Amino acid sequence: xxxxxEGDYILRECDRIYADSIETVASLYRDGVLPEPEYVAExxxxxxxxxxxxxxxxxxxxxxxxxxxxxxRMRAFQSAFHANPDxxxxxxxxxxxxxxxxxxxxxxxxxxDAEAKENTASTPGFSLALGLVAIAAQVVIWRRRG
Numbered sequence: 001x002x003x004x005x006e007g008d009y010i011l012r013e014c015d016r017i018y019a020d021s022i023e024t025v026a027s028l029y030r031d032g033v034l035p036e037p038e039y040v041a042e043x044x045x046x047x048x049x050x051x052x053x054x055x056x057x058x059x060x061x062x063x064x065x066x067x068x069x070x071x072x073r074m075r076a077f078q079s080a081f082h083a084n085p086d087x088x089x090x091x092x093x094x095x096x097x098x099x100x101x102x103x104x105x106x107x108x109x110x111x112x113d114a115e116a117k118e119n120t121a122s123t124p125g126f127s128l129a130l131g132l133v134a135i136a137a138q139v140v141i142w143r144r145r146g
Contacts, residue, residue, distance in 0.1 A: 033111055075088075
């Protein structure tokens, strides 16, 4: 395999990993786990994010997409085309894969949080009962102090 073929291979693999991460974030929007961005009216590709806006996001998972695109993917394929395997691995490929793992973990965490909120909201009186228990605990503490 020539160095140009190796570079093409690295670029395709980076794009595959990046595409999987984009799909993960899009599914969070599609499923209502993440709120729609303020600029959704300007986003014809919704629920897919606008890569050019990712540097200015408040949602960490989208900031990770930005890093994958603008830093790690670029470093991986550019250094591969320059026949620099060490830089390709440690400054491109490895952080790209690490960020993809982090996005998948964040996806799982966000979904669990959303499910927990949904279950709490659907339990009638749960918040009231929890509040009454907290008040009763405070009363007991005050009486013991006095």
